[in-house]
Amino acid sequence: MWFTIEGDRAWLLGARCPACGTVCFPPKAGPCPNPRCPAEALEETRLSRRGRVWSYTNSCYPPPEPFVAARPYTPVTLAAVELEEEGIVVLGQVKDLTVGELAVGMELELTHGALADGRPVWMWGKP
Amino acid sequence: MSHPIILGVGMHPWGKWGRPFVEYGVAAARAALRDAGIDWTDVQFLVGADTIRNGYPGFVAGATFAQALGWTGARIASCYAACASGAQALDIARARILAGLCDVALVVGADAAPKGFFKPVGGDRPDDPDWLRFRLLGATNPAYFALYARRRMALYGTTPEDFAAVKVKNARAGALNPNARYRKEVTAEEVLASPMVADPLRLMDICATSDGGAAVVLASESYARRLGVTRPVRVAAVSTVTPTFPNTVLELPAFATDSTAAVPPPERPFRAAVAHAAYEEAGLGPGDLSFAEVYDLSTALELDWVEDIGLCAPGEADRLLREGRTALGGRVPVNPSGGLASFGEAIPAQAIAQVCELTWQLRGAAGPRQVPGARVGLAVNQGLFGHGSAVIAVR
Numbered sequence: 001m002w003f004t005i006e007g008d009r010a011w012l013l014g015a016r017c018p019a020c021g022t023v024c025f026p027p028k029a030g031p032c033p034n035p036r037c038p039a040e041a042l043e044e045t046r047l048s049r050r051g052r053v054w055s056y057t058n059s060c061y062p063p064p065e066p067f068v069a070a071r072p073y074t075p076v077t078l079a080a081v082e083l084e085e086e087g088i089v090v091l092g093q094v095k096d097l098t099v100g101e102l103a104v105g106m107e108l109e110l111t112h113g114a115l116a117d118g119r120p121v122w123m124w125g126k127p
Numbered sequence: 128m129s130h131p132i133i134l135g136v137g138m139h140p141w142g143k144w145g146r147p148f149v150e151y152g153v154a155a156a157r158a159a160l161r162d163a164g165i166d167w168t169d170v171q172f173l174v175g176a177d178t179i180r181n182g183y184p185g186f187v188a189g190a191t192f193a194q195a196l197g198w199t200g201a202r203i204a205s206c207y208a209a210c211a212s213g214a215q216a217l218d219i220a221r222a223r224i225l226a227g228l229c230d231v232a233l234v235v236g237a238d239a240a241p242k243g244f245f246k247p248v249g250g251d252r253p254d255d256p257d258w259l260r261f262r263l264l265g266a267t268n269p270a271y272f273a274l275y276a277r278r279r280m281a282l283y284g285t286t287p288e289d290f291a292a293v294k295v296k297n298a299r300a301g302a303l304n305p306n307a308r309y310r311k312e313v314t315a316e317e318v319l320a321s322p323m324v325a326d327p328l329r330l331m332d333i334c335a336t337s338d339g340g341a342a343v344v345l346a347s348e349s350y351a352r353r354l355g356v357t358r359p360v361r362v363a364a365v366s367t368v369t370p371t372f373p374n375t376v377l378e379l380p381a382f383a384t385d386s387t388a389a390v391p392p393p394e395r396p397f398r399a400a401v402a403h404a405a406y407e408e409a410g411l412g413p414g415d416l417s418f419a420e421v422y423d424l425s426t427a428l429e430l431d432w433v434e435d436i437g438l439c440a441p442g443e444a445d446r447l448l449r450e451g452r453t454a455l456g457g458r459v460p461v462n463p464s465g466g467l468a469s470f471g472e473a474i475p476a477q478a479i480a481q482v483c484e485l486t487w488q489l490r491g492a493a494g495p496r497q498v499p500g501a502r503v504g505l506a507v508n509q510g511l512f513g514h515g516s517a518v519i520a521v522r
């Protein structure tokens with residue numbers, strides 16, 4: 001959902017407006033979210049795989065349902081990562097890094113992992 | 128534009144009382160009517176701010192409160208705009224009064240909140256971003272507040288000690304407020320020793336969820352004159368604006384910001400735009416404020432708001448705080464009510480409670496937390512999914 005994997009690489013799938021170049025994540029069909037753009041439909045696009053940390057945090061306590069928390073629980077790390085070309089910030093879980101290892105401005109790369117119930121999800125990780 | 132008059136205000140104290148939300152709303156409404164010196168049977172229009180966590184009666188709050196007060200044949204409306212619901216309800220009442228369609232309206236909001244983290248409404252809803260952010264990311268509300276807090280630390284050098292100082296300031300004010308849920312002063316050490324919830328925010332940096340109710344009686348100028356009201360508090364502005372594309376703040380519950388690939392960011396980010404629209408409508412500016420009530424969902428967010436409402440430039444709210452200028456006794460007290468830090472959030476009631484505080488302060492009736500000589504007050508707030516909320520009251 002909203003991402004694709006080829007070999008050992010993952011990409012976020014967004015939507016791009018063919019008229020003005022506005023990008024959205026998650027992807028949507030249309031119309032273009034730019035209120036001054038007349039485009040009715042958007043095209044699927046792969047987002048840049050690397051970006052810089054806009055901010056980050058963690059959940060020290062297990063998040064409530066419908067999240068499926070691992071047992072025993074270890075804090076989920078989250079990062080909001082700024083993609084320069086698209087001009088957007090995308091939130092995701094962080095794989096194998098704790099808040100102590102992150103910093104605003106640090107480069108991260110898209111990867112993927114599984115939630116505690118096995119459902120695959122995009123994640124940010126070390127480049 | 129003439130300014131509608133706040134004839135009466137009332138609240139049911141915030142807490143965890145375990146009663147139905149209707150009781151809090153009715154208690155607040157009756158207090159506001161007493162304060163206004165009118166009867167429920169005089170009210171021509173009632174607007175209820177909805178709660179989504181209390182079943183059907185919550186979704187039709189206008190009708191629910193009208194029935195609980197006793198059917199009178201009054202016109203009603205119900206509205207929902209998340210945390211901004213109260214301001215929207217006030218705006219609906221104001222519009223009807225200014226249009227000459229009614230002379231006196233009652234605005235009521237109340238909530239009975241569940242324990243712990245806010246979670247999405249139940250069931251499988253893969254098209255609802257509020258459900259999906261929990262399902263896919265485990266991104267709770269405090270997680271978003273923490274992202275803003277960490278960003279602030281990185282941009283401006285704000286420290287956890289600054290965050291703690293916000294809580295200390297607001298707890299001191301809240302201790303003086305009989306409607307507040309938490310009425311105990313706290314020390315910075317206590318805040319810094321409370322458990323980490325979402326790094327860098329600790330338990331005492333984050334607002335709780337509460338039960339509570341608040342109500343306002345709003346009237347036309349001629350109606351107030353007939354009652355012989357002198358020097359009333361007036362609503363000079365209500366701003367309910369949305370963000371302007373592209374919104375570059377990662378808003379709760381979104382997965383991403385808007386894109387700046389085609390259009391540069393707007394002149395004012397969303398929160399600043401919410402306040403700006405209110406200033407424009409009132410013909411006033413930040414320099415005119417005697418005090419402000421801002422939506423301190425976290426201690427860190429209060430500092431952002433202080434800048435967004437123009438009390439100082441971005442990055443300077445920490446200094447204002449350290450110099451005591453936003454505390455009671457300072458040049459422009461922020462959250463003299465004690466803020467969400469002392470109340471906890473009762474969603475549809477909160478923006479109305481802010482207006483109650485504006486009214487008491489402007490009347491000079493706020494007791495030991497009174498801002499001396501208060502003439503202009505601003506209340507700001509932001510609801511999920513792009514709901515701005517700002518009210519300016521003057522006397």
Ligand SMILES: [Zn+2]
Binds near residue numbers: 017019021032037038
């Ligand atoms: Zn477009």
